[in-house]
Amino acid sequence: MQPVINLLVQLQELIVARAQQEAGMPGAQLDQLDASIASLKKEIPPDVSQQFARLLQKSPLAIVPVVNGVCTACGMTLPVSLVHQVHAAEKIYHCPACARLLFHRESAARNTRKAPRRSDPPKVxxxxxxxxxxxxxxxxxxxxxxxxxxxxxxxxxxxxxxxxxxxxxxxxxxxxxxxxxxxxxxxxxxxxxxxxxxxxxxxxxxxxxxxxxxxxxxxxxxxxxxxxxxxxxxxxxxxxxxxxxxxxxxxxxxxxxxxxxxxxxxxxxxxxxxxxxx
The missing domain is CATH 3.40.930.10 (Mannitol-specific EII; Chain A)
Structure with a gap:
């Protein structure tokens, strides 16, 4: 199932890139991205594609990485057994809390920005x-x-x-x-x-x-x-x-x-x- 998961991640990147182009360049020519998105969708099994599309209607991200045992979308700490299953990628798993599809990602940079203290003046x-x-x-x-x-x-x-x-x-x-x-x-x-x-x-x-x-x-x-x-x-x-x-x-x-x-x-x-x- 890993090849399908890889396709879903690639498809999501293209969809997000398209949204970013629209936001950053109103009126931008999006034909190339649209063609790539359409081509990639054809490679994904119909049932998985439908699940993916339904999730995208609710959120900009339908598939998210699991990092340190946590769903990076909702912050839920996942059961250890589920984390291992996601890593094995024998099938596609959902987060029990937010229902997004999950995938394993190798280590990446981590944001270490500290949260503001309550005593700090509010920033705008x-x-x-x-x-x-x-x-x-x-x-x-x-x-x-x-x-x-x-x-x-x-x-x-x-x-x-x-x-x-x-x-x-x-x-x-x-x-x-x-x-x-x-x-x-x-x-x-x-x-x-x-x-x-x-x-x-x-x-x-x-x-x-x-x-x-x-x-x-x-x-x-x-x-x-x-x-x-x-x-x-x-x-x-x-x-x-x-x-x-x-x-x-x-x-x-x-x-x-x-x-x-x-x-x-x-x-x-x-x-x-x-x-x-x-």
Whole structure:
């Protein structure tokens, strides 16, 4: 059954990528993704495909990884026997709590961002997801892979993830599906289904435009890198849509690009997004 599980994971990645393209690039040409989705669906047994479709009607994610014995979607600690069955993959198993399909995933980067203390003042807007420490006003990388490595390392250095190498590996796998570069010099690379922590955003500016999409013509200068726990997958699309809306405006992009320090970049990001990102 493992080959079918692999197909379901691939199909979900394509469906999520399509939703992200729609959110980040309104009016984007989606024919290539639609064709890939249709082709992949034909390879999945009809009964499994129907289960998968029903689950997608309820949630953006129909199949989720089991990490450390826990369903990453709902947080339920699964019976040890079920964890072993999921790992063996002789059939497809459901989470007893949320009913999502389950699959075993090898170790990946873990979000180590600490939850706010009750005594901390409440954060609003983009402050809920990021911090001045995650701003890079002048990226050193000259190509996509180097920029991604730099952003992953920043997240690790500041204590937001535990393994920059694994995070980079996951980010590059996502880019291989379809580039996260969009128009107006923006890119939204991300890694989903990260265990633990909360949705976290790092922002980097390229002093010179880079080819974030090796196959495309557009050049990128503003790179938002987002680490997304499974439970925050639906909210990420809202965040992506909001960021896309804000930075479609040239004056807002200019405010970011004028920043020459982490402090100034952070202040510019908070100011430009305060009315849209709640």
């Amino acid at each position: 807007g983009i402050e809920r997801f990021s911090a001045e420490a995650l701003m890079i006003p002048a990226l050193k990388g000259a190509d996509r892979d180097a920029v991604l490595a730099e952003l992953c390392q920043k997240l690790a250095d500041e204590g937001f993830v535990d393994d920059a190498g694994k995070l980079l590996e996951s980010a590059l796998k996502r880019e291989a599906i379809i580039s996260t570069a969009v128009e107006n010099g923006l890119a939204f690379p991300h890694v989903r289904c990260i265990e633990g922590g909360a949705l976290t955003l790092a922002l980097g500016l390229a002093p010179k435009a880079i080819k974030f999409d090796p196959a495309g013509k557009a050049c990128t200068r503003i790179v938002f890198f987002v680490v997304i726990p499974t439970a925050a997958s639906a909210f990420y699309l809202k965040l992506l849509s909001g960021l896309s809306q804000v930075f479609q405006k040239e004056e807002n992009r200019a405010k970011l690009l004028e920043a020459d320090s982490s402090e100034k970049l952070w202040k510019a990001l908070m100011k430009t997004t305060r009315l849209v990102i709640q």
